Amino acid sequence: xxxxxxxxxxxxxxxxxxxxxxxxxxxxxxxxxxxxxxxxxxxxxxxxxxxxxxxxxxxxxxxxxxxxxxxxxxxxxxxxxxxxxxxxxxxxxxxxxxxxxxxxxxxxxxxxxxxxxxxxxxxxxxxxxxxxxxxxxxxxxxxxxxxxxxxxxxxxxxxxxxxxxxxxxxxxxxxxxxxxxxxxxxxxxxxxxxxxxxxxxxxxxxxxxxxxxxxxxxxxxxxxxxxxxxxxxxxxxxxxxxxxxxxxxxxxxxxxxxxxxxxxxxxxxxxxxxxxxxxxxxxxxxxxxxxxxxxxxxxxxxxxxxxxxxxxxxxxxxxxxxxxxxxxxxxxxxxxxxxxxxxxxxxxxxxxxxxxxxxxxxxxxxxxxxxxxxxxxxxxxxxxxxxxxxxxxxxxxxxxxxxx
Numbered sequence: 001x002x003x004x005x006x007x008x009x010x011x012x013x014x015x016x017x018x019x020x021x022x023x024x025x026x027x028x029x030x031x032x033x034x035x036x037x038x039x040x041x042x043x044x045x046x047x048x049x050x051x052x053x054x055x056x057x058x059x060x061x062x063x064x065x066x067x068x069x070x071x072x073x074x075x076x077x078x079x080x081x082x083x084x085x086x087x088x089x090x091x092x093x094x095x096x097x098x099x100x101x102x103x104x105x106x107x108x109x110x111x112x113x114x115x116x117x118x119x120x121x122x123x124x125x126x127x128x129x130x131x132x133x134x135x136x137x138x139x140x141x142x143x144x145x146x147x148x149x150x151x152x153x154x155x156x157x158x159x160x161x162x163x164x165x166x167x168x169x170x171x172x173x174x175x176x177x178x179x180x181x182x183x184x185x186x187x188x189x190x191x192x193x194x195x196x197x198x199x200x201x202x203x204x205x206x207x208x209x210x211x212x213x214x215x216x217x218x219x220x221x222x223x224x225x226x227x228x229x230x231x232x233x234x235x236x237x238x239x240x241x242x243x244x245x246x247x248x249x250x251x252x253x254x255x256x257x258x259x260x261x262x263x264x265x266x267x268x269x270x271x272x273x274x275x276x277x278x279x280x281x282x283x284x285x286x287x288x289x290x291x292x293x294x295x296x297x298x299x300x301x302x303x304x305x306x307x308x309x310x311x312x313x314x315x316x317x318x319x320x321x322x323x324x325x326x327x328x329x330x331x332x333x334x335x336x337x338x339x340x341x342x343x344x345x346x347x348x349x350x351x352x353x354x355x356x357x358x359x360x361x362x363x364x365x366x367x368x369x370x371x372x373x374x375x376x377x378x379x380x381x382x383x384x385x386x387x388x389x390x391x392x393x394x395x396x397x398x399x400x401x402x403x404x
Contacts, residue, residue, distance in 0.1 A: 021049030024103055035118060094125075176202070206223060325361070
C-alpha cells in the first residue's frame, strides 16, 4: 500500500498530537572538550519529534510517537524511555535488518565552531520509513500531526513519506511542520525541498537563520512571502523573540480534550537554534489553523495576516540543546488549549527555558498554573523575567509548602 486510502478519515480522535520521526540514542559527554578527549559518556535519547511528544505528554496532553527502530537493545531503550514520559509508542515499528541510530556530541553550544556531533545513523531503521510501511490510521488519529524536516533528509523514501503526509486530502489532521534544517544532513542534497513541505503544512516553525541558510531568504516578512499557504507561520528570531503570522480565523482548536529583552552577559534567549501542489489549499482539513473537523470546511483562512511579535526570555543556560523542540511543544500545547497567539509563543518560550536550564534534551516542564501565571505577566514584567536552573521546581516546592 502506498499512502492512505482515498477519503481516509478518523471518526473520533483519541490523541491530541501524533509525532513522526527518527529518535536516536544519544551519548552525552561527562565533561567539556573535544570528542577525542572526553573519557566517558552518559546515555540519553534524542530526536526532534519524540522530544516534542515527550514534552507534550509531560504537560498533560495525549501524545503518540510513530517511528522505526532496530530490533536491538538501543531500540528497546528508546521505546521504553519515550513511553516512560507517558507517550503512546504502540505504533512504533521494529526493523530486524537495520540498526537503531546513535550519536555522540560535545557539551558546547550547537551554534559554535567548537561543537561536535558524530552521527551513526546511515542505513538506520528510521531511514527505511516509507509510504508503504507506516501506520496511516495511527498517524491520522490525532488532532495534530507533527512532522520535521529532519525526516525528509534521511532518505528518498522518507522524503516521499513526508510528501504523502502533507498532501491535501479529506480527513487530514492539522499538520504542524518544524523546518529543522540540519546542514550536515543535506550535504549533496537540496534543502529547498523543505520550502515545498512547509508550504503544504498548516502550522510551520522556522528560524530566520534556517531560512537564510537553506533558502537564501532573509527576514520574517520575506519568509512569509515565500511561505504564504500555512494558516500559522512562526518565525523564530533568536534573541529578538518570535514573530507569528496568522491568517483568517483565530488559530487554534475550539476546545481542548486535555485534562524581550536583549541578551545580557551570561544569558541566552529562549529561541531554539534555529513542490508539487505547493501552492494549493492550506489543508484538506480546510479549517485554517483550527483543529476541528469537517464543520470547519467552509472556514478556510484567506484573510490578511495578524502579525504578533513576542520577545524572548533571558535564560541562564546549562546546555543549549533541545530548545527548538521544546518551543514547538509549548506552542502546540497552548494551541490545543485554544489560547491567544501571544500566549502560545510565551508558553513556547517557557518550555524552551525549562530545557535550556538542564543538561539534556528533555526535562519536566513547569506546572501549568505556574506557566500560566508567567504568561499572564505584563509586557514590562515579561521583558525583565530571567530564569535559571531549578526555576521549574521552585514553584512546585512553594506549592507543596502551602499545601495543608
